[in-house]
Amino acid sequence: MDTNELIRAIAADARRPAMPMRRAWQIAVLAAVLLAASAFLVMLGPRHDLGEALRTIRFPFKFVVTSSLAVSALVLLRRLSRPTGAALDRLPLLLLAPALLALAIAAELLVVPPSQWMVRMIGTNSLFCLTFIPLIGIAPLATFLATLRYGAPSRPAIAGAVAGLLAGAVSGSFYALHCADDSPLFLAVWYTAAIAILAALGAMIAPRIAQW
Amino acid sequence: MSGSDETELAGLLRAAIAGDERSYAAFLEQVATMISSFLRQRIAHAAIDPEDVVQETLLAVHLKRHTWATDAPVMPWLYAIARHKLVDALRRRGRRTEIGLEGIAEIAAEHAPEPLLRRDVERVLDMLTPGQRAVVAAISIDGCSIAEAAKRLGKSETAIRVSLHRGLSAISARFRRN
Numbered sequence: 001m002d003t004n005e006l007i008r009a010i011a012a013d014a015r016r017p018a019m020p021m022r023r024a025w026q027i028a029v030l031a032a033v034l035l036a037a038s039a040f041l042v043m044l045g046p047r048h049d050l051g052e053a054l055r056t057i058r059f060p061f062k063f064v065v066t067s068s069l070a071v072s073a074l075v076l077l078r079r080l081s082r083p084t085g086a087a088l089d090r091l092p093l094l095l096l097a098p099a100l101l102a103l104a105i106a107a108e109l110l111v112v113p114p115s116q117w118m119v120r121m122i123g124t125n126s127l128f129c130l131t132f133i134p135l136i137g138i139a140p141l142a143t144f145l146a147t148l149r150y151g152a153p154s155r156p157a158i159a160g161a162v163a164g165l166l167a168g169a170v171s172g173s174f175y176a177l178h179c180a181d182d183s184p185l186f187l188a189v190w191y192t193a194a195i196a197i198l199a200a201l202g203a204m205i206a207p208r209i210a211q212w
Numbered sequence: 213m214s215g216s217d218e219t220e221l222a223g224l225l226r227a228a229i230a231g232d233e234r235s236y237a238a239f240l241e242q243v244a245t246m247i248s249s250f251l252r253q254r255i256a257h258a259a260i261d262p263e264d265v266v267q268e269t270l271l272a273v274h275l276k277r278h279t280w281a282t283d284a285p286v287m288p289w290l291y292a293i294a295r296h297k298l299v300d301a302l303r304r305r306g307r308r309t310e311i312g313l314e315g316i317a318e319i320a321a322e323h324a325p326e327p328l329l330r331r332d333v334e335r336v337l338d339m340l341t342p343g344q345r346a347v348v349a350a351i352s353i354d355g356c357s358i359a360e361a362a363k364r365l366g367k368s369e370t371a372i373r374v375s376l377h378r379g380l381s382a383i384s385a386r387f388r389r390n
Binding site for chain 1: 293
């Protein structure tokens with residue numbers, strides 16, 4: 001089969017519909033949120049003092065951190081899922097959430113006495129957090145990896161890691177509704193570790209499944 | 213690469229994505245020429261046939277055409293795919309290389325020539341199921357349309373389209389493993 005013969009065969013396949021990447025990501029995000037929400041509601045559910053918590057500063061701030069991570073990871077991931085996404089110039093976007101968290105930690109250290117720093121950091125729910133964020137995030141991660149497979153990532157390991165960050169941010173947003181540890185010190189240690197587990201999984205799996 | 217090439221190719225690909233086979237064939241022919249000269253400048257490796265990489269690139273362009281954002285320039289997207297396939301071909305020859313655009317020819321030239329591993333066309337077709345092979349051969353080699361292939365093979369046009377698509381996907385996957 002020479003190149004012209006191959007072109008004939010490919011052209012004859014033109015009418016095969018191919019869902020645009022943009023639409024694929026919309027569906028993936030919707031599916032990931034629904035899957036994470038169901039896993040969360042089945043396994044955990046929101047904390048009982050939700051109404052009061054919403055009137056504090058620390059509780060809502062958890063969602064500022066997780067959603068800023070989600071947005072920056074999604075922007076990057078959509079680029080990384082295309083052949084032209086090899087340039088890593090937008091990677092610093094991922095610093096947004098850590099920067100916000102660092103500011104909050106500075107504020108926390110100013111208003112909380114040093115004797116309480118460790119207590120707040122260790123929290124009451126750390127193992128729970130390390131278990132449930134990855135657990136709730138597994139289905140979203142699978143969804144994002146499947147979407148990467150549908151795409152054509154030039155750097156699958158990096159794309160997979162960012163898929164893990166996005167899955168962790170979605171999962172963490174739900175988990176934060178349950179978790180009673182609201183200090184940014186707790187977030188910085190345990191949420192970060194839990195999300196890193198998903199990122200590592202993504203980085204390991206994506207190069208195996210998203211070859212093209 | 214001139215701006216008019218860009219505009220023309222983007223227009224052809226947009227029409228192709230909307231299902232126009234004629235535009236698609238014209239697009240693919242231009243891309244084949246363009247990618248072929250791009251690759252020939254960069255492959256000085258006796259074990260790699262640039263034409264194989266051209267074909268792999270065309271298949272990837274086809275199977276991944278949904279990764280082109282229809283409002284984005286098409287050239288960078290095409291070259292990104294060609295580069296990916298070139299790196300892949302070099303890697304399959306057992307060279308783990310970090311390749312910048314400039315370094316490719318030199319890196320490839322350093323290695324001792326290996327026997328020419330030209331992909332055997334008949335063998336590529338042999339990898340397909342008999343049904344897929346008959347369909348792909350009828351359309352590519354004998355130049356049948358979908359309707360003619362359907363009549364000749366006694367199947368529905370839908371079945372022909374499915375076999376064709378699966379056949380092309382299988383050839384692409386086969387290239388990657390070789």
